[in-house]
Amino acid sequence: MAPSCAVCAQALSLVHAGGRVALDALELAVRPGERVAIIGPSGAGKTSLLRVFATAQRQSRGRLEVLGANPWTLGAGARRRLRRRLGLIHQAPPLPPRQRVVTAVLAGRLGAWGLARSLASLAYPADIGGARAALERLEMADRLFDRCDRLSGGQAQRVGIARVLYQQPEIILADEPVSALDPALANHTVGVLVEEARARSVTLVASLHAVDLALAHFPRLVGLREGRVLFDLPRPEVGDALLATLYAQEGFLPTQHGGPIALPALKLPQPPRCD
């Protein structure tokens, strides 16, 4: 395939061990430098999709191409080099409780560092300035030398984001990166991610629970429902009717301001009648 593809999925399916289908023959192509938001009700497969994109989980069927390679036919060494170029922001940041924030952020570049430098950095942080700079953008620089278990949920989430900012990956994959932040901070933080992607011309794929955040920051929106792409459109073409369909089973549109707003008084699209 042409290098015009940062992450491409063809007929991608993921079936969990219990037999639950998380992704169902999903088609999606993201070009390098694109910024895409993935929205959809809970259980639609947003997290599964990002984990498969990050090569954290292998798809059950279908083709996946990441940065011009099929990650699961690569050798172990080549796959590890590929993973260095992918940064996954987890919804619940995987930070060891007793680790210090500075170490947790610097861990973002372990893939690029040799073992000697990694071990030396445990004795004395190798790049305090770099870790501080990443945290500063998320207004967390004052917690640089705190322990991770002293942070609130939202603070830990921002440390997880700072780690990926410090990693400087070519594809940023963000799984509900601001779910534990208050609206103003969430807005600022998504702005930081978008700005980072734009400044370094890297790809950003973020799943977001709050639809208004997705609409405010992303030029392209993908609506996911039951493991399939319901729509994949530029922002101006995403109308209320589409959103109503996407969240039909929830009965409301999840946004971040003042909780869920009732769906606009639209008629849900009726099934076509033959008369």
Place this chain on the structure above:
Amino acid sequence: MRLSAPALAARDPAALPRLALAALALLALWPGLRLTEFNPAVLLDPANAVPMGRFLAQFLPPALTPEFLLLVGRATLETLAIATVGTAAAFAIAFPLSLVTTASLSLSSIGPARDWRLYRLLRYPARLLLVLLRGIPELVWALLFVRAVGLGATAGVLALAITYGGMLGKVYAEIYESSATRPARALLEAGAGRLQAVFYGVLPQALPEMVSYTVYRWECAVRASVIMGFVGAGGLGQQLELSMRMLAGAEACTILVVFLLLVLLADALSALLRRWLA
């Protein structure tokens, strides 16, 4: 049938099985008693009781001459040194082996790490080595090393390093395996190597428990180094053995009191350290 219900209820239905079990236990114990020629009466036999009584009578007052106290002081320091150096050497053996043997990071589900074949190749020999190290008691190792390197503290340190290295290595690996794997997995998913993932994802969680167990082992090492002294591996034990052989009850008493204080001290220190770490 007129097997009356009251007649049945009058007997404890569990009595017979209990009796049978007790008889069986006694029967199993009997050969042991025969083999060991265990007979408490020998303690009261005048031929034994008189020298024993004479020896015990010498216990009071304990030997407190300055020269002897100096000797005991030096032996105490030696015992502490054997325990500490032995535990440190055990750590040096255990830590690398625990990294190799732990299974929690054989992450086949996200694709093997680059060096996985090497680790899999090393895992079973390393596990076997740990079993061998801790399988033989430190006293036996001490006997061997006294033959090899002569009387003195070196034999004690080597014996502790080997046995405790095996124990620490096994327990460290168990601690890694009981800690959460998500942080380490996340690092591997971002291209980190296996060892890097251990140091940044597993050890921060495992460290307090590891230190606590190592301090507890040090406390055991203090006791063990006294016992190993009896076979010539230095320290208080060697001194105690000399005094006993010369039937110097007063000296033996002093050493026993110092030993008791030392064990109490190690116990308190280890409890303090572990509480501070928790």
